[in-house]
Amino acid sequence: MRVTLLSGRTIEQGVGKEYGKASREYYDACSMVYMDADDMKKLGVKNNTNVQVTTPVGSVILKAVRYPRGPTPGLIYIPYGPWANAVCSDATTSIGMPSFKGTPAEVEAAPEQKVLTIEELLLSEFGR
Amino acid sequence: MPIIQSVTCPICGCLCDDIEVTVENNEVVKIKNGCAVCEAKFLGYKGEHRIKTPMMRKEGKLVPVSMDEAVHAAAEVLANAKYPILYGWSSTSSEAQRVGVELTEEVGGIMDNTAVVCHGPSILGVQEVGIPTCTLGQIRHRADLVIYWGCDPWSAHPRHLERYTSFTEGRFEKSEYKAYVQKLKAQAGKKKIASLIRSGAPKAHAAKPQACYIGGVPPEMSKGGRKLIVVDVRKSMTAEMADYFIQVEPNRDYEVMQALRALVRDQDLDVEQVGGVPKEYLEAVADALVNCEFGVIFFGMGLTQSAGKFRNIEVAIQLVRDLNARTKFLIMPMRGHFNVTGADVVQAWQSGYPYGVDFSLGYPTYNPGETTCTDVLMRDELDASLVIAADPGSNFPKNAVKNMVKHPLIVIDPHMNATAMLADILFPAAFVGIEVEGTAYRMDHVPLPLHKVVEPPEGVLSDEEILKRILEEVRIIKAQKAEQKTEAA
DSSP states (O other): OEEEEEEEOOHHHHHHHHHOTTSHHHHHHHSEEEEOHHHHHHHTOOTTEEEEEEOSSOEEEEEEEEOTTSOOTTEEEEESSHHHHTTSOOOOTTTTOOOOEEEEEEEEEOTTSOOOOHHHHHHHHHOO | OOEEEEEOOOSBTTOOOOEEEEEETTEEEEEESOOHHHHHHHHHTTSTTBOOSOEEEETTEEEEOOHHHHHHHHHHHHHHOSSOEEEEOTTSOHHHHHHHHHHHHHHTOEEEEGGGGTTHHHHHHHHHHOOOOOOHHHHHHHOSEEEEESOOHHHHSTTHHHHTSTTSOOSSSOOOHHHHHHHHHHHHHHHHHHHHHHTTOOGGGOOOOOOOOTTOOOOOTTOSSOEEEEEESSOOHHHHHOSEEEEOOTTOHHHHHHHHHHHHTTOOOOSSEETTEEHHHHHHHHHHHHHOSEEEEEEOHHHHSSTTTHHHHHHHHHHHHHHTTTSEEEEEEOOOBTTHHHHHHHHHHHHSOSSSEEOTTSSOEEOTTTSSHHHHHHTTOOSOEEEESOOHHHHSOHHHHHHHHHSOEEEEESBOOHHHHHOSEEEEBOOBTTTBOEEEEOTTSOEEEEOOOSOOOTTOBOHHHHHHHHHHHHHHHHHHHHHHHHHHO
16 A cells, blocks of 8 residues: 655653663554554554555564544654664755655555564664 | 752753652652653663663674773774764753864864754754744743644643643733633543444434544634644644644645745635645634734644755745734744754854754864765765764664764763664763753753752763763874874874
8 A cells, every 4th residue: 555654753752762762662652653544444454463664765564553533544654763764765855854754655464574673673774 | 858849851842940850869759740751751761771881892792891991992983083973962961062062173073963853954944034933931921823833742842832832821821721621521522422322322412413624624713812723744632632723735834834825915825725725724724823913833843854844944934924014923943852952052153053064174064965964874974973862773764874883883872772772882871951960952042951860870971071081082192193193204
């Protein structure tokens, strides 16, 4: 399914980052993606199951969560963090600011695949 | 148990200075007045993720080393680098930032702060057209129309509404909190009725179906008191609190803002909708903008990170400029980190430029896109980096971080964050605003004192002290090198 990817702040991400980036709170808050309820139905994805988000930058497995505050058709939202940055556009349009909001992306169901922890993600991306 | 009053919260740009901290045995045990993030920081600072000793990567693993060894290694890296990046600065004190400018100048590198991935475009917009703004106190007492555009203060600045805008009791404008609670109660009542209907209650009680529009039905804008309008691409928590919510299609804020400018100038729109927003909704907003007595637009990453970037800010400021021909209107960026404003201010008064300052020529130059660290990283032009009080490992694009870890990486941070996990040389730092005092600038450029409420762990220095020691060592190494050069000659 073609969607537009946004990344941004959530209060849970804010709380998680203060506990520590290696904390359970941060992992739970950032390794997920908010999706529209109807889009999830179309994709055949249940709440709290895993999906794969792919963009020209890369691909990442995340837990799909139904967005609770109203319809957001064609939009997915990943809280700021290394999981979001595995797929967000890095085009700075020559002003320093990467395009963290509005990256075209592809979402598919991936119920069998595992969401990586921050250590596993860094190791797979940067070898450390 | 000593209770410390009026502590400044070192987290977001709100810099709430009414926190009550209870300390027992050199540990914070209770927080009063703070938001969820404030509690997480004050109660979580001492947690398991704290870095306790300096560390260096040896045979692929981070191992503890002495402070002297780490300082010398870091100074060697910086003194020998041709084009190092010194990035971060936003979660530390202005005193440390000042030492940072000195160090960057000494090593001839790039000093950049988190504004580059935050409100950098706002600064560029302001440089184009100026900014009509004020302090938050003015807004608290006088604003009768508050607009949050592309930001969700409930998530990112949780006490912004409570302290500075809609839910605060101002001298001339009253709090809307009670009205909001009543609205919530009414909504809960409606939900109950709806669930009764679903469970088979008589149809006569069925609520009238509401007009359906993705952005919600426009409520009456004729309500008295402070009005709150939220413009966003999705219904955020702040949008749920708003009197009026406008849902814009992603990357279409620029068009919507230009349409509002036309309407404010009494021009008619010859289209039915702009950026997914029907014309009549925009007209309702334009009416509210023109008819208020003191309006303010707060804007966030929704504008700076989506298509248009600094052009979005430029047009937002121009909208405010147009509005000032009709009424009183102001605009303010919702700055994120507690001292990112300070980082811009300190860099500006030390070097002339607010972020992305290049000292490699021996004097400061500034050209966003060329000297901003994200671009330098993407082009892989650096040969070393120092990251302090920030986490680009989490918050920079993957390909930028890939290039960062190719070269020596020095990290100064209290917590084991993603960048610290990738570091070659790692310094533990004391928490500014909890274990060290200092100065921070609020989002409206008001400097506030940060307090020390507990002692830092033994052997853990402040950012300022660590930077001073590295700077001292860099000067020694450079002097030795100069001496060797003259001897060789």
